Amino acid sequence: MRRVRIIGIGPGHPDQVTAEAARAMNEADYFLVPDKSADHAGTDGLLRAREEICRRHIPGEYRVVTVRDPERDRDDPSDYRRAVEDWHEARAAAYEQAMLEHPGDVGFLVWGDPSLYDSTIRVVERVLARGAVSFDYDVIPGVSSLQLLAARHRLVLNDIGTSLMVTTGRRLPAEAAAGADNLVVMLDGALRCRTLPAPSAWHIWWGANLGSPEEALASGRLDEALDDIVSVRTRVKAAAGWVMDTYLLRRLPSGGTER
Ligand SMILES: C[S@@+](CC[C@H](N)C(=O)[O-])C[C@H]1O[C@@H](n2cnc3c(N)ncnc32)[C@H](O)[C@@H]1O
CATH class of the missing domain: 3.40.1010.10 (Tetrapyrrole methylase, N-terminal domain)
Structure with missing residues (x-):
């Protein structure tokens, strides 16, 4: 056969x-x-x-x-x-x-x-x-980009007692508005986390071109990390000719303080 x-x-x-x-x-x-x-x-x-x-x-x-x-x-x-x-x-x-x-x-x-x-x-x-x-x-099966993201940031993708949602940039605003609080976002060429209403309420762990020579990582409170992510993303694209990024977004405890 x-x-x-x-x-x-x-x-x-x-x-x-x-x-x-x-x-x-x-x-x-x-x-x-x-x-x-x-x-x-x-x-x-x-x-x-x-x-x-x-x-x-x-x-x-x-x-x-x-x-x-x-x-x-x-x-x-x-x-x-x-x-x-x-x-x-x-x-x-x-x-x-x-x-x-x-x-x-x-x-x-x-x-x-x-x-x-x-x-x-x-x-x-x-x-x-x-x-x-x-x-x-x-x-x-193959190693997924989200597994490599987790490994590079030394992360457990689910927080204790929470679920993990895997979604796309297109769906991120609606999922966050509906209460999702721990999400891996893929397929987000527009970096839609920039549009979330309260960026200081989230932590981001971001990775671009993971596994390639141009691999780049960033993490921090979303409002503080975004500028860096945008400029690194542009640099990676210029150097590699392509950019694909994946990130974990986790809502911080109320008040937006880091854990
Ligand atoms: C069409 S999906 C394919 C996902 C793939 N099947 C996987 O398991 O990773 C493409 C998306 O995967 C993510 N992705 C794939 N390769 C990546 C890499 N090397 N670094 C970061 N993100 C990657 C990006 O979010 C990209 O937009």
Whole structure:
């Protein structure tokens, strides 16, 4: 039976690829890689990081099949779920076509861990449902950026007796307004923590380009740390050509004093 491997490769550094992921990488006949260069500035740096990971863990040649990534309709936020589902279906059609044209076992190299803010599992399920190619697939976990953030700051992500919410920048204002008090925020190119009504009531632990040579960290009371974070973020982007950041926000006990 043809095999598809969805392989978490960690957040960017070859040392953070697990032995299981490295073995799966070596078992794939080729990697199917969406080409996002048309709509994402700075993907070259990410591609280079991925290539470095392959060079380190695959002795000899490896094969990449690039698939043009379908356009995503970002103009109609009112029907966000529908827009994402349409995009997944278009991506599934493109993967299906590539798999018909290229026989063999396929590997998907997923940044971080495939279970967190990544659509590969959903899209592969759609390829199966479309019915033109049949295969078994499995998922190899990877180190997620939020785990690396926690390790770099020597943090336990849940505070004693509290829950942890993992959310996006887009949802942060609503989640904070609804009372969430311990949140990991991902996918926040706009640094939406700047819009929280009482920044002195929060502590932030922030990390950008974790695992890369340009890795940067900052932490402190949100109102005091923000200026630094904004300028470091700009510096990281200029140096690396890309920036991805993740942060933990924890509400301080009332009065906004540090613990
Ligand atoms: C599409 S999500 C993918 C998350 C990924 N599956 C994971 O487990 O980390 C991309 C977001 O993950 C976070 N991220 C990914 N890699 C990162 C890194 N090296 N440093 C900091 N944040 C990162 C950022 O919040 C970024 O916007």
